[in-house]
Amino acid sequence: MSKSRESTTVDVVVVGAGFSGLSAADRLVSMGLSVQVVEGRDRVGGRVLTGEVAGVPVDFGGTWVSPRHTAIRELAARFGCTITPQFADGRNTLWMAGRRRTYKGTIPPVSPFAVVNMARVQMALEKLVGTIDAEAAWKSPNAEELDAISFGQWLGQQRAGTPTRALMNVVSRVQWGASPDDISMLAVLGYIRGAGGFDHMLDVENGMQQDRITETTQEIAQRVATHLGDRVLLSAPARRIVQDRSGVTVHTDAMTIAAKYAIVTTATMHRKDIAFEPALPERAVSLSKLWRLGGLSKAYVAYETPFWRKDGVSGEAISDTGAVFITFDVGPEDGPGILLGFCDPGLFDGFDPENRRRRVIQQMVELYGPQAGNPIDYVDHCWLEEEFGAGGPNPALPPFALTSYATALTEPHGRVEWAGTETAAESSGCMNGAVVTGQQAAERVAERIGKESGK
Structure with missing residues (x-):
C-alpha cells in the first residue's frame, strides 16, 4: 500500500x-x-474489521457467508483464507416477556396461537416476496403501494400478534438496523428477494449464517x-x-x-x-x-469454556428486551467460549464502555445462566461512531x-x-x-x- x-x-x-x-x-x-x-x-x-477478544480474532463488521455467496468464497480461497462452519448444535434460547425458554428451529414456538399467527404472516410475506422484481424492486407490481407503507404498518394490516411483532422487530433490527416502523415495506421485500428468501436470510444451515471466515x-x-x-x-x-x-x-x-x-x-x-x-x-x-x-453495534463476551454447549444449548438466542437482541456462539472448537451479541445502538452506544459491558453481561446471564456472569474478556464496537460508512450493513x-x-x-x-x-x-x-x-x-x-x- x-x-x-x-x-x-x-x-x-x-x-x-x-x-x-x-x-x-x-x-x-x-x-x-x-x-x-x-x-x-x-x-x-x-465495513469489515478485525477485533480481538481473549486472544481470538473476531469480526466487528461483516461476518458470515452463505453457500450462495460464491464470489466472496472464491476471493477468500484465492487468497488462502478458509471457512469455519457457524456452530449451531443444540437448542436455541428465547427471552420474551421476562421468561426464558429454549427451542429448536428458526422460529421460536411461543404458543399455539403465536405459531399459527407467525406462520400466516410469514406466508403472506413470502407471497409478496415472490412478486418482487429481482433486479429492480421499484419496477414490481404494486411497487408504489408497497413503498408507501412501512414494514410495521404492513404487520398491523396482517394483524400480527405481539410475539410475531417482537420477532419481526428483531429481524428488522439485525437486517436493517432500524425498527419495522422506519423501513419501507418495498425495501424489506426487495432485500428478502435478493437474500434468497425469508428462511435463507435467517437460517444458519444452508442459510446466510452458515459459515465464517476462519482468519x-x-x-x-x-x-x-x-x-x-x-x-x-x-x-x-x-x-x-x-x-x-x-x-x-x-x-x-x-x-x-x-x-x-x-x-x-x-x-x-x-x-x-x-x-x-x-x-x-x-x-x-x-x-x-x-x-x-441503519444502526448496529456488536459486543463479544469470552469465557474459559463454552459452558452452554454442555447443556445442549447452541449459543443462538433472541431477546425482546435490553440492548442485546440476538446472540451467536462464535468461539473456536477448542475454546475459549465466545458469545457475539448484536446490540441496538439506541440502548447501547450512549453508555460508557464499562456500562456497556455490564449491560451485555447482565443479558448473557439472563440467557445462559449464572456462569455467564464470569467472563474472561469483553470487547465491543459501535459502528455509528465510524467516520466513513457509519451504521450497519444495510440502508x-x-x-x-x-x-x-x-x-x-x-x-x-x-x-x-x-x-x-x-x-x-x-x-x-x-x-x-x-x-x-x-x-x-x-x-x-x-x-x-x-x-x-x-x-
Whole structure:
C-alpha cells in the first residue's frame, strides 16, 4: 500500500478500499489496466474489521457467508483464507416477556396461537416476496403501494400478534438496523428477494449464517490489498471529482489522480460528501441523503469454556428486551467460549464502555445462566461512531425512497461508475454483493475504455 504522492495518472481511479473497491481494482489489474485505489480510512476493508477478544480474532463488521455467496468464497480461497462452519448444535434460547425458554428451529414456538399467527404472516410475506422484481424492486407490481407503507404498518394490516411483532422487530433490527416502523415495506421485500428468501436470510444451515471466515473477513481484504501493493492509498478521502469528455480527476487529501474513468464504491450516503464537477443530478443528491445506513453495534463476551454447549444449548438466542437482541456462539472448537451479541445502538452506544459491558453481561446471564456472569474478556464496537460508512450493513430506507430515487443508485454520472454492496440486486448488504458489484463495475469500465481505444 502506497504512501502519499502529489499526483499520478492511471486508467481508472477507484474510490473506496472495501470489498467492492478492492475487487474492482483486482479485476481491472487482471485485464491489464492501471489503477489507483484511494481510501479515506487508515485501513482497508470498509465495513469489515478485525477485533480481538481473549486472544481470538473476531469480526466487528461483516461476518458470515452463505453457500450462495460464491464470489466472496472464491476471493477468500484465492487468497488462502478458509471457512469455519457457524456452530449451531443444540437448542436455541428465547427471552420474551421476562421468561426464558429454549427451542429448536428458526422460529421460536411461543404458543399455539403465536405459531399459527407467525406462520400466516410469514406466508403472506413470502407471497409478496415472490412478486418482487429481482433486479429492480421499484419496477414490481404494486411497487408504489408497497413503498408507501412501512414494514410495521404492513404487520398491523396482517394483524400480527405481539410475539410475531417482537420477532419481526428483531429481524428488522439485525437486517436493517432500524425498527419495522422506519423501513419501507418495498425495501424489506426487495432485500428478502435478493437474500434468497425469508428462511435463507435467517437460517444458519444452508442459510446466510452458515459459515465464517476462519482468519476473519478483513484478512481477505488485507491480502487483496497486499496483492495490489502501491495501487492502494490510505488516509486519502476523495474530496472532489472533476470530469470532462476526455477523463476524470480525483482530488484527495493525499494526492490528485487523473484517469479515464472513476469507480466510486463508498456507502451511498457519502456520495453527497464528494464535490462533483459537473454536479450530480438532483435525484442523485436526494438519493444520497435518504440512503442512510441503519444502526448496529456488536459486543463479544469470552469465557474459559463454552459452558452452554454442555447443556445442549447452541449459543443462538433472541431477546425482546435490553440492548442485546440476538446472540451467536462464535468461539473456536477448542475454546475459549465466545458469545457475539448484536446490540441496538439506541440502548447501547450512549453508555460508557464499562456500562456497556455490564449491560451485555447482565443479558448473557439472563440467557445462559449464572456462569455467564464470569467472563474472561469483553470487547465491543459501535459502528455509528465510524467516520466513513457509519451504521450497519444495510440502508434503513423510509417509505417512498425506492420508487422516488432508486433509479439513480447505479446510473453512471458521465465517466463515474458506481459500485458497492448497496447497489447489488442480489445479496445486497452482504460481502458477496460488494465483490460482485465491484467486479461488474470494473468490466463496464474496461468495456468503455476498449470502445474508446478501438479495441
